[in-house]
Amino acid sequence: MELSPELQKVIDGLKDTFESDYEVTEQYRGDTIIRVKPDHIVDICNYLKEKHHFVYLADIFGTDRFTSDDRFEVIYNIVSLKTQQRLFLKTRCEEENPHLNSVTSVWPAANWFERETYDMFGIVFENHPDLRRMFMPEDFDYHPLRKEFPLLGIPGSIELPSSTPDTE
């Protein structure tokens, strides 16, 4: 499929500036997804924001590919308010001890989205100002959106408040 001229410029610029980090561009039904290596993700995001006006971060989320190498994927959903384009930036991290640099310094909005990704997949974002779980309590030991986590949950994994009123 044809890329719009604006996005073609973004991809060319990205290829030139981060030659060793750029991997592939995929297109599905008009959505453009650029995959890059995880090492310089903050620089890449900074470049996209400063040079191509991708100032609005709509979302960050993870997926579990359930493969032996590069198991987890983190996808950044960014919008350029100048050219009205949406772009997806994607990077992968390994199964053992997945970690990634936090982009909160580029987009402060990344704060809660990264916390959610950490909560659901256990991907640790380094240099994050406040990396706590988003939805599950801190006492919970699992990461529920990983594929090995059972749909019905793990009995006894979470302490429930007493359902009987206090009678002191």
Place this chain on the structure above:
Amino acid sequence: MDPKEINTKVNPSFFKEHQRALYKSLEDKHTTVEAYDSEDPLGSKMILNMGPQHPATHGVLRLVLQLQGETIEKSKLDIGYLHRGVEKIAENKTYQEFMPYTDRMDYLAPYNNNIALCTAVEKIADVEVPERAHYIRMIGAELSRISSHLIFLGTMVMDAGAVSFFIWTFREREKILDIYDQMTGHRFTVSHSRIGGVASDLTDQAIAQIKEFTETFPQELKDWHMMLDRNRIFYDRMENVGNLSTEDAIKIGATGPTLRGSGIQYDIRKLEPYARYDQVDFEVPTRMEGDNLARYYVRMEEMQESIRIIEQCLEKMPKGPVRADNAKQAYPSKDEVYYSMEGMIHDFMMTDIGICPPEGYETYHAVEGPKGELGYYIQSDGTGHPWRLHIRTPSLANLQALEAALDGEMVADTVVIIGGFDPVMGDSDK
């Protein structure tokens, strides 16, 4: 009490680690800014815990506020009390089976959630939707936008002290629910949209009710404007409260009326038009002030625009089928199911296997919900179940902006500011 000691003073009875981490993170927020004022001889500092069971927080939102006298020095939000794991559930359902769960996400505007899922699946599976279905969807979505804004208006004005106003907005909302009853068969959790169209066509009575509503509602809006706009109490409670500057709003990722109230004209209906929003004529109300009053005006004007859209839809709506006539892509109509063998087989196959997008595809599609950009990211593995379905919910983004906007405000304004951001916890907690 020195707020730093809270972790030694409080003894929570459950989720101990969670509470400790929350108070610790409150302590750490803006530490560089206030390293100098550790002394507090008058004891005017306190930590106030608000929620999760609190009538003014619109659901199970919990705020931990550090106060200096009556000013909020810093705040932390704790959400997740309504977390049901719908994304995990979606991975174990067919696309159509997941639909009733979306009703319960943003439960104030179920219709928008339905079409958000349907349009996303239609995009990834390349399903053609009949023209009439697009217009029915737009009517439903705009009605649901009005009904959501009516709750916003009623509750926020009630938070500011005018209780009877709440009853007036609910009277109008009741009319919308009656329309839904006629239109879809349900009043609240409608599940009316289907992949490839909608469940049923509009009846004549439903059209008559919608027409009547579009005629009477603008007068109500006018009356409310007359009552509120120059009302001293309302104005003073709203103006310059909960400020979010344009730069901050974009940085912190606010969305919907919150972002538009801060001066960014960001509306998915204009940015990436879906359904037939490129065929109708409407404005995107935007205000520069970024305070609660601006958000109130944006929503009021949006209701006016919604009425305009509905009127145009009724005019432009062509005759024709309301669901795609392709057994591989959409449910057959009930007439076919009951009177033909093929129809019955197709119905069974759709229920059992469902619609199968191509393997390895991943797409994102967003609609403009009443609270902002509501998007579904779907990764397909070629089966009838999504491999991963991620929901980008507007309330989560707006709550993050709320945490930033609360710092420096007065504690008495907290509930009004929450009302102005209009979060729905079912939406943000997934």
